[in-house]
Amino acid sequence: MSDKARFALVLAAAWGCMVAAVAAVLLLAVADLPEHEAAVFLPVLRDRAPGIVVGLCLLLLPLALAVHALMRRFVKAPLQLAEDARIMLVANPAHRAPARGAAGTRALAATLNDFADANAALKRDVEAQIREANERIEQERNRLAALMSELAQSVLMCNIEGRILLYNARAMQLLRKPLDSAAAPGKAHSLVGLGRSIFAIFDRNLIIHAIESIHDRMRQGTRSPVANFVTTAPAGQLVRVQLAPVLAAASGPGSEGAADGIAGFVLLLDNITRRIESGSRRDQLLQSLTQGTRASLANMRAAVETIASFPDMDKQAQDRFIGIIGEEAQNLSARLDQTVGEFADSLRTEWPLEDMRGADLIAAARRRIETKLALPTKLETVDEAIWLNVDSYSLMQGITYLVARLRDEFGIREVRFGLGSAGPLAHLDLIWTGAPLGFETTMAWQTDAMALGGEACPLTLAQIVDRHDAEIWYQIDKPAQREYFRIAIPQTRPEETPWSSALGAESRPEFYDFDLFHQPGQTPELDNRPLASLSYTVFDTETTGLAPSAGDEIVSVGAVRIVNGRLLEQEAFEQLVDPRRAMSPEASKITGIEASMLENQPTIDKVLPAFSTFCEDTVLVAHNAAFDMRFLHLKEEATGVRFTQPVLDTLLLSAVLHPELAAHGLEAIAERMGINPIGRHTALGDAIMTGEVFLRMVPLLAEKGIRTLGEARAASQKTYFARIEY
Amino acid sequence: MGKKVLIADDEPNIVVSLEFLMKQKGYVVKVVNNGQDALAAVGEFAPDLVLLDVMMPLLSGYELCQKVRENPAWSGIRIIMLSAKGRDVEVTKGIAVGADAYVTKPFSTKDLLAKVAELLGE
Numbered sequence: 001m002s003d004k005a006r007f008a009l010v011l012a013a014a015w016g017c018m019v020a021a022v023a024a025v026l027l028l029a030v031a032d033l034p035e036h037e038a039a040v041f042l043p044v045l046r047d048r049a050p051g052i053v054v055g056l057c058l059l060l061l062p063l064a065l066a067v068h069a070l071m072r073r074f075v076k077a078p079l080q081l082a083e084d085a086r087i088m089l090v091a092n093p094a095h096r097a098p099a100r101g102a103a104g105t106r107a108l109a110a111t112l113n114d115f116a117d118a119n120a121a122l123k124r125d126v127e128a129q130i131r132e133a134n135e136r137i138e139q140e141r142n143r144l145a146a147l148m149s150e151l152a153q154s155v156l157m158c159n160i161e162g163r164i165l166l167y168n169a170r171a172m173q174l175l176r177k178p179l180d181s182a183a184a185p186g187k188a189h190s191l192v193g194l195g196r197s198i199f200a201i202f203d204r205n206l207i208i209h210a211i212e213s214i215h216d217r218m219r220q221g222t223r224s225p226v227a228n229f230v231t232t233a234p235a236g237q238l239v240r241v242q243l244a245p246v247l248a249a250a251s252g253p254g255s256e257g258a259a260d261g262i263a264g265f266v267l268l269l270d271n272i273t274r275r276i277e278s279g280s281r282r283d284q285l286l287q288s289l290t291q292g293t294r295a296s297l298a299n300m301r302a303a304v305e306t307i308a309s310f311p312d313m314d315k316q317a318q319d320r321f322i323g324i325i326g327e328e329a330q331n332l333s334a335r336l337d338q339t340v341g342e343f344a345d346s347l348r349t350e351w352p353l354e355d356m357r358g359a360d361l362i363a364a365a366r367r368r369i370e371t372k373l374a375l376p377t378k379l380e381t382v383d384e385a386i387w388l389n390v391d392s393y394s395l396m397q398g399i400t401y402l403v404a405r406l407r408d409e410f411g412i413r414e415v416r417f418g419l420g421s422a423g424p425l426a427h428l429d430l431i432w433t434g435a436p437l438g439f440e441t442t443m444a445w446q447t448d449a450m451a452l453g454g455e456a457c458p459l460t461l462a463q464i465v466d467r468h469d470a471e472i473w474y475q476i477d478k479p480a481q482r483e484y485f486r487i488a489i490p491q492t493r494p495e496e497t498p499w500s501s502a503l504g505a506e507s508r509p510e511f512y513d514f515d516l517f518h519q520p521g522q523t524p525e526l527d528n529r530p531l532a533s534l535s536y537t538v539f540d541t542e543t544t545g546l547a548p549s550a551g552d553e554i555v556s557v558g559a560v561r562i563v564n565g566r567l568l569e570q571e572a573f574e575q576l577v578d579p580r581r582a583m584s585p586e587a588s589k590i591t592g593i594e595a596s597m598l599e600n601q602p603t604i605d606k607v608l609p610a611f612s613t614f615c616e617d618t619v620l621v622a623h624n625a626a627f628d629m630r631f632l633h634l635k636e637e638a639t640g641v642r643f644t645q646p647v648l649d650t651l652l653l654s655a656v657l658h659p660e661l662a663a664h665g666l667e668a669i670a671e672r673m674g675i676n677p678i679g680r681h682t683a684l685g686d687a688i689m690t691g692e693v694f695l696r697m698v699p700l701l702a703e704k705g706i707r708t709l710g711e712a713r714a715a716s717q718k719t720y721f722a723r724i725e726y
Numbered sequence: 727m728g729k730k731v732l733i734a735d736d737e738p739n740i741v742v743s744l745e746f747l748m749k750q751k752g753y754v755v756k757v758v759n760n761g762q763d764a765l766a767a768v769g770e771f772a773p774d775l776v777l778l779d780v781m782m783p784l785l786s787g788y789e790l791c792q793k794v795r796e797n798p799a800w801s802g803i804r805i806i807m808l809s810a811k812g813r814d815v816e817v818t819k820g821i822a823v824g825a826d827a828y829v830t831k832p833f834s835t836k837d838l839l840a841k842v843a844e845l846l847g848e
Contacts, residue, residue: 291781294810295737298831302743305835310750317746324739 003076011067015060022056077101081109088116093123152354154269157246160262162198162207174271175201177234177610189610191234193571195535195563198267200616202241206231210243211265218245218261230272242268289339296328296335303328355492358386358419358426365399366417372400375407380418386426389492390468398464401450402430402485410435418484426491431484442474442485526619526646527710531698534709536562536648537615538691539573540683541628542591545584548630553579554604555593557611558683560691561618565698567691573614574684576601592682608632608641615645619709623666623690625649646709650693652716657700659719669693728752729846732773734764734790735808736782740831744777747835748842761785768794773803775846780809780820788823795824804845808833 001009026045033041077100084097096116097109148155154171158164172190191201198207210227217225227243246264303321307313359382366377406412411434418429446462465472470489477484526534539559545552559573576593578601588594622628625647632643654664658672670676670689673696701707706715731753733744741757748755756771758764762784768776776794780787787807794800805827807820812830820828827841 290812291810294812294831295740298808298810298833299737299739299743301832302740302747302835306743306746309747309835313746320742324742328739 006075007068007071010071011060011064014063014067015056018059018063019056022052073102074105077105078108081105081112084109085112088112093120154267154271156192156198156267156269157264158198158267159264162204164192164194164196164198165264167192167194171269174237174239174269175233177613189573189575189614190571191613193561193563193614194568195561195618197617200613201234202231207243207265210241211245211262214243214245214262214265233269233271237271237273240270240272242270244268285339289335292335293332296332300325300328354390354392355387356390356392357384358382358388358428359384361388361390361392361395362417362419362428364392365396368396368400369403369415373404373407375403375412376414378414378416380416380429380431382417382419383421383426386419386421387492388426388468388489390489391464394459394464395468397450397459398461399430401461402445405445406432406434410437421491422488424491425488428487428489429484430487431482433482436476436483437474446472527713528708530707531701531709531712532565535564535618536621536691536694537618537645538562538567538621538687538694539611539615539628540622540686540690541631542587542593542683543631544579544581544587546627548627548634551581552631553577553581554607554631554635555579555583555587555598556591556683557607558685558687559611559614560684560687561614562621562691562695565695567688567695569688572684572687573611575607575610577607578603604635605639608635608639612641612643615643618645620645620647621650621690621694622647623650623686623693625651646713648694648709648712649716650690650697652719653694653697653701653712655719656706656712656715657697657704666690666693728754729774729848730754730756730771731842732764732767732771732776733757734759734761734767734776734782734787735779736760737779740779740808743835747839748777751839751842753842759783761787761790764790765793768800768803775804775806775842777842778805778807778825780807780811780816788819791820791823791825806838806841806845808838 030038030042030045080100081097084095087095088097093116096113099106099109148166148168151168151170154174155166155168156164156171157166172192175192176190206229210229213227214225225245228241229243230238230240233239244266245262246266248261248263303324307318307321362379362382366379369375369377403412403415406415412432414432416431418427418431420427420429446465447460449460461472465487468489470487472485472487474485475483537559538561539557541554541558542556543552543554554577556576557573558575561568561571576598578598580603583593583595583598620629620643626649629643629647636642650666650669651664654669658664663669666686666689670693673693675689675692675696701712701715704715706712731748733741733748733755735741735744735757736759738759741759745755745757756767756773758767759782761782764776764778764782765785767773768790778787778790782790785793787809791805791807794803794805805825807825807828808831809816809820809828810831817828817830826845829838829841
């Protein structure tokens with residue numbers, strides 16, 4: 001009922017009541033009157049009736065005013081308060097109810113406002129806490145990423161199905177598989193990638209056995225069970241693996257059903273190839289030393305005892321035994337010398353050294369000298385290619401200590417560094433000009449305990465130099481009027497070539513994706529799975545020409561992976577291929593690949609197996625996939641590699657999305673979707689662009705009701721382009 | 727005629743002493759310096775005792791010992807293994823493949839002569 005109607009109704013009721021009351025009073029008055037008085041009163045009343053009626057009508061106005069005032073105060077004000085409360089609750093938490101109406105209503109409004117204030121404060125508090133928690137999580141994520149990237153060990157985390165959720169660069173580097181080609185030495189691709197199976201890297205049974213043994217130990221109540229084993233990496237290195245379980249949130253060790261409470265596992269990998277080699281060399285040396293010594297001692301002892309037992313033996317026999325003793329004594333010392341020479345490295349394992357670029361060591365020393373000693377430093381010639389096996393901290397401490405004494409005792413105002421190669425040794429020079437140091441001084445500096453600006457160091461420079469199998473000496477270069485300390489230190493070659501990515505070196509690597517914890521395994525029944533949940537390999541090939549059936553060949557394969565809706569550019573596959581035939585000039589022009597670039601590249605029979613491993617367990621995506629798939633299928637017999645994965649084609653999907661448009665070339669689609677077409681016409685560049693296009697298509701397809709792989713494939717097949725064959 | 731002792735060792739410097747000592751004790755001595763020759767000599771020379779080095783070219787002392795023990799006709803032959811391999815596992819292996827004694831180098835010649843005499847029942 002509207003306000004006006006309600007007002008009219010109330011007014012009418014009030015006026016009606018008033019009229020009824022006046023009528024009743026008059027009726028009562030007339031009824032009690034004696035007859036003669038009534039005869040006088042009634043005619044008077046009849047005469048005055050119109051006046052009474054007019055009076056009653058005139059009363060309507062003040063009555064209306066009174067009703068209106070009362071209604072505003074007691075009816076409308078509570079209703080408005082209810083509306084205000086609703087607004088505060090639903091639309092605008094900052095809205096407050098004004099004081100209106102009767103005293104009770106005003107008090108109620110004030111209380112409501114207080115409630116709203118308290119609620120807003122609570123909300124602000126909760127939001128602040130959420131923001132803080134989010135920041136903390138983000139910070140922890142960053143710390144984890146930083147920790148992982150700096151870790152010297154290789155780390156992988158997998159869900160219980162063996163899919164990789166997290167890894168660091170070391171793991172990627174360690175778990176590379178060389179392309180099986182003598183023509184392409186040093187070419188390798190990593191088997192590690194988000195969402196990929198760990199079982200492509202390590203034997204499934206080995207991992208299962210380790211997990212089972214952890215289950216057993218958890219059942220027996222072991223608090224933090226881990227499993228250790230040694231196995232070989234794909235490239236043949238010996239790897240020590242530590243497997244630790246990731247427990248599902250609701251379970252703990254020893255709890256009921258804990259055996260099933262493992263959500264995944266962490267693998268810590270240690271390349272022990274070199275350690276095993278040096279260990280076995282040590283064993284070998286130790287054995288040859290003990291056995292050789294025993295044999296020589298036996299010969300000497302037997303000769304001595306024979307002479308002693310038969311003092312009367314003839315001169316000739318006696319000379320012979322004495323000759324044996326002399327010969328064996330010489331053998332013994334020669335063997336000791338040899339052992340010490342070969343053994344020296346292995347005896348010092350307790351002071352660990354690590355590979356470091358000489359230039360990096362110098363850079364670190366310069367920073368330290370400039371900040372700790374406030375002394376300027378410069379570089380002379382530095383050979384960037386030199387690697388050293390060092391304890392960088394102690395060596396840097398030693399160098400800083402020398403510079404400190406030069407400054408304090410000889411007033412040196414600047415030092416320069418040089419690094420050069422001299423056969424198997426590197427010469428690290430610390431150069432200055434100034435007063436010549438005495439030989440005794442430099443000797444004393446080497447054997448004094450090093451104290452450096454409050455940092456006590458129990459070592460001497462001589463000990464540090466000795467640990468590095470190095471020598472240090474002081475030299476004067478008179479013609480150049482300069483002096484230097486030279487540290488001659490054996491060069492080494494790095495154990496593993498430093499990891500670098502041709503792609504996105506600037507961006508932060510996308511090495512983890514914990515959402516994969518909840519992703520079920522990919523089975524042949526993929527068709528029912530939503531497109532957004534699948535893992536894809538988006539690929540492209542460049543070829544010598546456009547006619548695979550007429551003998552054109554692949555010259556380049558590029559691919560990237562999409563996992564959980566993210567394009568992982570770091571996990572790229574890119575390989576040039578020797579096509580064993582000439583490139584057409586047109587193809588060279590389009591792809592930028594010259595014949596000379598294909599020399600010494602692996603042939604397709606080496607590349608396809610590696611590519612097949614890269615795409616394992618994923619759905620293939622390509623633009624105009626029929627073309628690329630035709631090339632791959634034609635190679636099936638020759639390479640023994642079959643690509644049986646489901647395939648999606650962005651060309652067909654574009655035709656599904658925009659049937660009315662004619663242009664479905666990759667570039668046209670990219671432009672429509674606002675994707676920058678940089679890097680086109682390399683296999684990898686096109687694959688990345690196709691991947692970006694595909695990712696933008698997934699939500700558009702969903703709007704058309706195409707959500708699963710099966711639906712996307714079915715829709716693709718209905719388009720006109722699906723009938724093109726190569 | 728004295729008992730026959732075959733010395734099989736590729737280390738000439740120990741052979742000189744062993745040969746001298748055995749001859750002084752009145753044994754008939756034959757010296758060979760590899761495993762193959764030692765096996766042939768076991769057949770031809772028919773020794774009562776073999777002083778056998780473990781690390782020999784062509785056929786190791788362990789292998790030779792097993793071949794000798796395989797042939798019942800040679801069951802009476804006593805074998806003393808002489809070796810610079812002195813770890814427990816190696817001694818255990820020597821006895822396991824059929825040596826009557828395993829002597830680790832360096833050894834006392836007096837003890838060795840006593841062991842030879844004991845094994846020859848003297």
